[in-house]
Amino acid sequence: MPDPASTPAPAPAAPASPRRSDATRTAILEAARERFATDGYERATIRSIAKDARIDPSMVMRYYGNKEGLFAAAVAVDLKLPALDAVPRAEVGRALAAHFFDMWEDNEVLTALLRVGVTNQAGAERMQAICRNQLLPVAAQVCPDPEQVATRAALCAAQVLGLALTRYVLQFPPATALVREEVVAWLAPTLQRYLTAPSP
Amino acid sequence: MPDPASTPAPAPAAPASPRRSDATRTAILEAARERFATDGYERATIRSIAKDARIDPSMVMRYYGNKEGLFAAAVAVDLKLPALDAVPRAEVGRALAAHFFDMWEDNEVLTALLRVGVTNQAGAERMQAICRNQLLPVAAQVCPDPEQVATRAALCAAQVLGLALTRYVLQFPPATALVREEVVAWLAPTLQRYLTAPSP
């Protein structure tokens, strides 16, 4: 049966089998991440990715099946969110804002996912899954009402994604001019209120 | 000299010349807006737009020159922002939040611009121009420090665009489930603080 997304490993039970093509595989993934981040899904062509990785386009197909498989393999996001019940309740907003800034600032995977999610259904679902699996549990640690956790997490996501959009994708000058402390200082009270304030 | 974006009006000084093809022209623009809003720039093909408008793809080229010209003609955004110096200072956040919600809710041009701006340079510049020409002057009416007007307007844009992204483009369930009063109640204090609060 065809299984294009998985690697054709000879030993199916091998947890880590170093292959001679690992260098090529990672080169493809790196080029793919960069292209997806700067061009979005449609304009990031397999040919351009292959050229960046200095290999033939057919290698991409062999190792990752098709373009969707390549995207799935290239974009794996771990937000590395800290446990919010370990920080003082009045500082969760600041902690989240600082963490998100640091994650976005040197992680082109997040930009790639944002750009792709806007025009590609699979990308949008991936973003939704990340929010549900990674952001929601952390929000649940500090939200007062369990019924509102999803709403409050979505509001936080909206604020963070909105800043990422204007800063990294649209590159509005006032948004790109902000330094770390400014971004954190402006966003912290917003996230704090979305997470812990009583429902308006 | 080629001037593909302008209409080939016989009388160059005529302010309003009703042409026999006006119905076709508006049909093209409506179909283009809808396609750009749902598919983004790359996947909204001229052929699909022409099929929606029930005409031949070559008509699009004749009337709007090329795809970029079509986009420029189809997406003309007027935020219709109210004068903020006319509302009580403590309510500018709520007024803005309510206005943006009403604008986004039944205006697919805004969704089209957001989707296109993420993958198309011209779209991004268009968004930036709208913020600069329409949002900035209104923000200047209520911002305490003239030097910070651009920053505060950008923060408001980030929050509004972030909610639009999660609600209309990515369609996160918690974001789409919010009703008007909830959106306004959650966003109003944020916009109020971004516009009028002292610099953090």
Add this chain to the structure above:
DNA sequence: AGTGTTGGTCAACGACTGTTGACAGAGTAG
């Protein structure tokens, strides 16, 4: 009437896309 402009259809072009299969060297096990 005839003549020129405008609205619209049709077929095709070159370029580019994702994708496929045939084929050639490098590495390894027997």
Add this chain to the structure above:
DNA sequence: CTACTCTGTCAACAGTCGTTGACCAACACT
């Protein structure tokens, strides 16, 4: 050495894209 798998290159496929120009019908003007 032989046999075989793995890695990589090359050429081509079918389809779609934006775009163009030839051609015809409907109208407007004189």
